[in-house]
Amino acid sequence: MGMLSRMSTIVKSKMNRMLDNAEDPRETLDYSYEKQLEMLRNVKRGVVEMVTAKRRLEIQAKKAQDNLAKLDTQARKALEMGREDLARLALERKQATITELDGLDQQIAGLELEQQKLTNAEQRLQGKVQAFRTKKEVIKAQYSAAQAQVRIGAALSGVSEEMGDITLAIERAETKTETLRAKAGAIDELVETGVLDEVGGGDSLDRQLEQISASATVESELEALRAGLPSGNKKALPGGQS
Amino acid sequence: MIVRILTEGQFNLPGAYIDELNDIDNAVVEVVEQEDREGFAKNLKRMLDLVRQNGTPVPIEELVESDLVLPEPDITLEEAEEIFIGEGLIPD
Numbered sequence: 088m089g090m091l092s093r094m095s096t097i098v099k100s101k102m103n104r105m106l107d108n109a110e111d112p113r114e115t116l117d118y119s120y121e122k123q124l125e126m127l128r129n130v131k132r133g134v135v136e137m138v139t140a141k142r143r144l145e146i147q148a149k150k151a152q153d154n155l156a157k158l159d160t161q162a163r164k165a166l167e168m169g170r171e172d173l174a175r176l177a178l179e180r181k182q183a184t185i186t187e188l189d190g191l192d193q194q195i196a197g198l199e200l201e202q203q204k205l206t207n208a209e210q211r212l213q214g215k216v217q218a219f220r221t222k223k224e225v226i227k228a229q230y231s232a233a234q235a236q237v238r239i240g241a242a243l244s245g246v247s248e249e250m251g252d253i254t255l256a257i258e259r260a261e262t263k264t265e266t267l268r269a270k271a272g273a274i275d276e277l278v279e280t281g282v283l284d285e286v287g288g289g290d291s292l293d294r295q296l297e298q299i300s301a302s303a304t305v306e307s308e309l310e311a312l313r314a315g316l317p318s319g320n321k322k323a324l325p326g327g328q329s
Numbered sequence: 330m331i332v333r334i335l336t337e338g339q340f341n342l343p344g345a346y347i348d349e350l351n352d353i354d355n356a357v358v359e360v361v362e363q364e365d366r367e368g369f370a371k372n373l374k375r376m377l378d379l380v381r382q383n384g385t386p387v388p389i390e391e392l393v394e395s396d397l398v399l400p401e402p403d404i405t406l407e408e409a410e411e412i413f414i415g416e417g418l419i420p421d
Contacts, residue, residue: 089354089355089357089358090354090357090358090361090399090400090409090412091350091354091397091398091399093412094335094398094399094400094412095395095397095398097398097412098333098335098395098398200403204336207336208336211338211389214389214390215389215390215392217390218389218390218391218392219392221390222392241392241393241394242392244392244393244394245391245392245393245394246392248333248394248395252333252335252336255335255401256335256336256401259401
């Protein structure tokens with residue numbers, strides 16, 4: 088069998104082979120049980136890491152979402168001030184943010200799925216480990232060397248295979264989390280360099296808009312001042328001599 | 330016959346299905362070679378469904394070794410290719 092035989096080989100290569108090298112099979116049982124508990128801890132840690140990675144992406148998605156509204160406002164403001172170039176810039180950023188957001192949403196959904204799978208695997212292993220523990224005590228209580236070997240073998244290979252399956256699942260989950268972590272880092276960098284920056288965060292687009300709006304305010308205040316002056320002095324103002 | 334679907338668990342599948350599984354397995358090998366993404370997804374699903382629909386789940390408290398191991402449902406074509414090519418996937 089093509090695919091199937093290869094899959095079996097891969098899983099079996101991940102199984103913990105411990106039976107051969109123990110003098111007393113009862114020690115093997117305890118040792119394997121320790122390994123199983125260790126693996127359970129690993130799976131739990133894997134789930135936690137996954138949740139953390141997801142949380143980070145969710146925060147980024149939230150930021151990107153906020154930026155969309157801000158960029159809209161910026162675009163409108165720029166247009167009101169007759170700066171089409173700046174409005175265009177804001178809208179371009181908005182498009183880039185939308186694309187980024189789509190990607191983030193997909194990744195979050197992917198992580199969600201992965202997390203669910205790992206949680207299921209954890210529950211299954213938990214069940215197997217519990218079953219193994221019961222069996223282990225029974226075997227130890229009724230221990231007779233000849234018989235024990237066979238029964239220990241069966242119990243061990245059953246639980247070891249589950250561990251092999253989960254090892255593969257954890258490896259895959261880790262690869263995926265790693266990729267996402269790299270991706271999240273890249274997005275953080277983007278935010279820092281201002282592509283998805285927040286209003287007032289030293290962004291050049293914002294600064295330009297602020298400058299325009301500031302000079303517009305200065306102009307209108309000047310206008311108001313001018314209107315308030317006695318008529319004789321009005322002519323003197325443009326020359327600045329008073 | 331005990332069959333494991335990776336990340337899903339074990340099933341007890343009547344031995345009569347072995348030929349059909351074999352046929353699908355051959356088809357899977359073929360579509361992977363041709364890098365036929367659609368064909369791969371279709372045949373993989375066929376393979377897993379055959380086991381899911383005709384097998385009974387092995388109770389969680391039962392500790393048995395599988396006779397056959399099937400890949401996880403969301404394995405990609407690229408990952409499948411690696412299984413066939415990559416000897417590196419199989420350490421000692």
